[in-house]
Amino acid sequence: MQLHVNPSDELPIYRQIMHQITDAIAGGRMAPGEQLPSHRDLAGQLVIAPLTVKKAYDELERLGLIVTQRGRGTFVCERLPAVEPAQRRERLRDAAQRLLRQAALSTVPFEEVLSLLEEIQKGME
Amino acid sequence: MKVLEFNNVHRAYKRGVDVLQGVTFCLEAGEVVGLLGKNGAGKTTLIRIAMGMIEAQQGGVRIFGLDPRKDALEVKRRVGYVSEDQILPEFLSVAEVIRIHRGLFPTWDDGLERRLRERFELSPKARIKFLSKGQARQIALLCAVAHRPELLLLDEPAGGLDPSARREFLETSIQLLNETGTTILFSSHHMTDVERMAGRIVLIHEGRLLIDDVLDDLREKYSLVLVPHGPEGRRQQLQGLKGCLSVRDQGDALHAIFAYEPGRCRSVVERELGIPNAYCASIALEDMFIELVGGRS
Numbered sequence: 001m002q003l004h005v006n007p008s009d010e011l012p013i014y015r016q017i018m019h020q021i022t023d024a025i026a027g028g029r030m031a032p033g034e035q036l037p038s039h040r041d042l043a044g045q046l047v048i049a050p051l052t053v054k055k056a057y058d059e060l061e062r063l064g065l066i067v068t069q070r071g072r073g074t075f076v077c078e079r080l081p082a083v084e085p086a087q088r089r090e091r092l093r094d095a096a097q098r099l100l101r102q103a104a105l106s107t108v109p110f111e112e113v114l115s116l117l118e119e120i121q122k123g124m125e
Numbered sequence: 126m127k128v129l130e131f132n133n134v135h136r137a138y139k140r141g142v143d144v145l146q147g148v149t150f151c152l153e154a155g156e157v158v159g160l161l162g163k164n165g166a167g168k169t170t171l172i173r174i175a176m177g178m179i180e181a182q183q184g185g186v187r188i189f190g191l192d193p194r195k196d197a198l199e200v201k202r203r204v205g206y207v208s209e210d211q212i213l214p215e216f217l218s219v220a221e222v223i224r225i226h227r228g229l230f231p232t233w234d235d236g237l238e239r240r241l242r243e244r245f246e247l248s249p250k251a252r253i254k255f256l257s258k259g260q261a262r263q264i265a266l267l268c269a270v271a272h273r274p275e276l277l278l279l280d281e282p283a284g285g286l287d288p289s290a291r292r293e294f295l296e297t298s299i300q301l302l303n304e305t306g307t308t309i310l311f312s313s314h315h316m317t318d319v320e321r322m323a324g325r326i327v328l329i330h331e332g333r334l335l336i337d338d339v340l341d342d343l344r345e346k347y348s349l350v351l352v353p354h355g356p357e358g359r360r361q362q363l364q365g366l367k368g369c370l371s372v373r374d375q376g377d378a379l380h381a382i383f384a385y386e387p388g389r390c391r392s393v394v395e396r397e398l399g400i401p402n403a404y405c406a407s408i409a410l411e412d413m414f415i416e417l418v419g420g421r422s
Contacts, residue, residue: 013321044303
């Protein structure tokens with residue numbers, strides 16, 4: 001698993017780990033059923049406190065993304081939880097606000113933002 | 126279980142010049158606590174009081190429920206200590222320094238000693254005198270941990286080391302944490318190291334505890350708020366708001382730290398000062414440190 005943490009980032013380290021694992025699962029870099037390193041191994045690799053990794057794993061487990069089986073290890077869940085539509089919107093809201101503020105600063109009209117989004121969407125397909 | 130307790134610790138070096146003016150906090154087993162403060166804030170004094178090297182003039186300290194001065198031997202056997210200005214006898218060799226320590230501690234772990242010696246690539250015959258600062262600190266760490274202490278007291282352990290020696294020190298500490306879950310109190314000026322190691326932060330300023338909180342909560346439940354100078358008395362107004370920990374002048378703006386998350390700060394500032402959309406954000410430990418103690422007299 002390729003993770004990297006930056007202690008001076010605005011997010012605390014356990015959140016950085018959560019985000020990167022979530023991204024890896026969402027982006028298909030980690031498959032359902034795949035095993036994660038133990039929290040101690042990952043702590044050693046990233047040179048951070050083991051409890052910080054444990055906190056990230058616990059949170060991801062609570063969200064239903066990974067599961068720890070006693071004596072066997074931690075795995076990506078076979079069935080990933082469907083995200084509530086309301087929650088989905090909330091997650092995007094921050095990013096959308098930043099985008100629109102940036103657009104306003106550079107006096108880019110809203111229509112142009114929309115066409116840019118469409119262009120990017122096409123590129124991703 | 127409480128491993129280390131500071132209870133209303135007072136200490137002055139000169140009459141009337143208090144270094145510590147009633148410091149109280151404790152470490153539970155397995156906790157890793159970063160002790161922060163400016164130079165002269167009293168971090169070293171506090172750690173030396175815990176080691177029993179100096180005495181509190183009022184209040185006291187307990188380690189495993191024992192008194193580090195009265196039960197010095199028992200406490201020292203269960204504690205490891207590394208400090209920035211630790212002096213190893215110059216004329217001895219690496220092997221001799223290790224042998225002396227091995228003799229002092231019944232719980233000495235030969236396997237761990239060997240592993241660390243190999244990892245640090247320390248030649249047993251080398252004289253302490255000719256070691257680099259980084260190598261000397263590695264021996265100090267080896268001697269502090271090879272008896273598998275229940276509590277590690279690290280006073281600026283990476284002070285004066287270059288980034289790669291510091292990282293090496295950190296990696297070794299984390300390996301030890303992984304193996305034994307040692308309780309650790311460490312002071313440091315390297316905030317990124319503190320962010321990597323610590324679960325909790327204790328910040329002392331002008332002899333008192335300014336912050337004692339979980340590191341992640343400091344990152345997520347505290348904010349930096351920027352507002353324009355504005356009318357006379359705004360600084361006092363800010364200072365008087367509930368949740369406000371500090372205010373300082375910084376160029377065109379007043380910088381305030383609040384013990385609230387950014388969203389809540391924004392609404393407090395709008396409601397109380399009539400400023401909509403103030404800049405409110407979570408900040409890293411280094412900035413938090415500067416905001417809280419850097420701008421004060």
